[in-house]
Amino acid sequence: MDIRHLTEQEIATYAEYLNEGTLDKISSEEKEHIKNCDACNNEIIAVADILEQMHKSVVEESITNNIGLNISKKKSVINYTLIGIAASIILAAVIIMLLSEKEASIKPRIADQQAIEQDIYTPVIDSNSTEEVVVDVTEKEELEITIPDVIEEEELLAYICNDDLEQLSARYNTALRGDIEITTDSIVEIAAGTPYMLQWNTSEAGEEFIIEIYDNKAQLIIEESVHNSYEIRSELKEGLYYWKLINSDFDLLFCGKIIIR
Amino acid sequence: MTKAQFISPEQLMQYSEMVVNRFIAKRSIPFREKEDVQMYIVEKFILKQQKIESSFLGKSKVSTYCFAVLNRMCLEVIRKEIKHWNLSDEDKHPDSIAMGFNSEENAVVNDEIRNLDKVIQLFFEEAPKVKLFIALYYRLDIKESDINNYDSNYKEDNLLEVFDLNKDINKAELFDAFAYAINSVEQKRIKADAVRMWLNKIIGILIKRLNTGSRAQYDKDSFQILFEYYYLKESDKQMGLKKVMTLLMVILWILGI
Known part of the structure; x- marks a missing residue:
């Protein structure tokens, strides 16, 4: 009985199946023939091999053309x-x-x-008073909040505390150093455009001091020679400031905070 | 379908050159005969184009079908002319005409490995069994995926233990293990001797098919070397993918995902 070998169409079809990995599409009869027939087996492999090489050449050529790289x-x-x-x-x-x-x-x-907002509403302790100061929390809650609900980022940044100056002002909270008595509150809040007097008592009349005012970025804005008071200028913008009182020996006597709204 | 639509003259020249180049790379056709053989098959194709076109059933691409036709024509030429050709080392394919079938060492090995893979795949459902048993026979490091491809219930069938090559066993015991595996998985009743004969026959078929149409003449020893390359290369591909996956997992872990 003559063996029926595969036609060229069948060889082509099965070669594509071999490359695609879909050999299960071939019928069991044809599979049996391919398994046992060296000639048909080799033809399928040859055509599959040529197809693979052709695709490889096309891919490599497109990569070379598109990227301009050496194929190797x-x-x-x-x-x-x-x-x-x-x-x-x-x-x-x-x-x-x-x-x-x-x-x-x-x-x-x-x-x-x-x-800072809490500080504003905390009563200033009078160092001379013997009375015990009790902070009433409920009272605080009843206070009307004056800070606007929506604060522009730039405005908010003007009120951000400076760590170093905060520590300094906390250290000089007693407002008493040597013969100097600071009569102004350690934290002062004033409305923008409103002048305000910083005051202190000194034992020596006519004693000269230096006052320095910094913004919250620790930038020196004002430096002046004074005696026992200093008027905060109305042209200071809204924000948080720190003021230092220095004697003629360049000793730091006091550091306080000014909030301008 | 008109002649002009089926295949252009330029495509015919290109396809015929690719087919002939492959036989030259396999050293079935001497390089000096390249032009003659190519012209012969192109002329024959043109003469028979009407019949060739009418036999095309559209079950494959036109290019693939043309390759099959031209390849068969080339085989006929080789059968007729091989006795007249005196193939020597001077007929080795020059690199410049490679077109993918070049003679650099790695490329040749890759071509042979690719060929071997196709030959094994054409055992169809038996392909996983052929690959696994030959790998075991050559005492290679077996991948669990290959055992799984042969038998998806390999754990229940204890194949990991059966195929454990760390045990010091001789060839007879190896074929006993093969017979046990085949009987468990395929519900047969065969003996170790039958498995030995089957495996020798399979290796013989593989060697014969690799040698057909090629000047490479594999024997059992050189076939073993080729198979080891083939099996190792497949392992490397899987390792490469595993490495990429591992790298991605590490990156995701660093990111805290």
Whole structure:
């Protein structure tokens, strides 16, 4: 009995199946023949091989044309691409982490702003009084909040405390050093455009002092020679300021806070 | 379908050159005969084009069908002319005409490995069994995926233990293990001797098919080397993918995802 070999059409079809990995499309009878027939087996493999080479040439040519790389460097391009993707992911992660840290550092300053608001409503303790001062929390809650609900970012930044100057003003809260008695409150709140007198008592009449006013960025705005008082100028903008009183020996006598609204 | 639509003259020249180049790379056709053989098959194609076109049933691409036709024509030429050709080392394919079938060492090995893969795939449902048993026979590191391809219930059938090559066993015990595996998985009753004969026959068929139409003449030893390359290369591909996946997992862990 003559063996029926595969036709060219069948060879072509099965060669495509072989490359696609879809050999299960071939009938079991044909499979049996292919398994046992060296000639048909080899023809299928030959055509599949040529197809594979043709596709490979087309892919390599398109890569060379599009990217302009040497064909022999195709594999290293793929490797570098994978490394590039991994590096991009790591870089993105680092950027996200840095941005998160920056956001986290701004939040405590806003919390400080809330602390300033509390300071305003905390009664100033008179160091000469023997009375026990009781802070009534409920009273505080009844106080009308004058700060606008929506504060522009720029305005908010003007009220952010300066850490170093805060520590300094906290240290000089007693308002008494040597023969000097500061009669002005340690924290003063005044309306913008309203003049205000900073005052202190000194044992020596005519004694000269230096007053320095800083903004909340610790920038020196005003430096003047004074005697026992100083009038805050009305042209100071809204924001938080610190003032220092220095004697002629350049000793720091006092540091207070001024809030202009 | 008109002649002009089926295949253009330029495509015919290109396809015929690719087919002939492959036989030259396999050293079935001497390089000096390249032009003659190519012209012969192109002329024959043109003469028979009407019949060729009418036999095309559209079950494959036109290009693939043309390759099959031209390939068969080339085989006929080789059968007729091989006795007249005196193939020597001087007929080795020059690199400049490679078109993918070049003679650089790695490319030749890759071509042979690709060929071997196709030959094994044409065992169809038996292909996973052939691959696995030859790998075991050559005492290569077996991949669990290959055992799974042969038997998806390999864990229940204890094949991991059966195929454990860390045990010091001789060839007879190896074929006993093969017989046990086949009887469990395929519900047969065969003995170790039958498995030995089957495996030798399969290796013989593979060697014969690799040697057909090629000047490469594999014997059992050189076939073993080729198979080891083939099996290792497949493992490398899987390792490469695993490395990329591992790298991605590490990156995601660092990000805290």
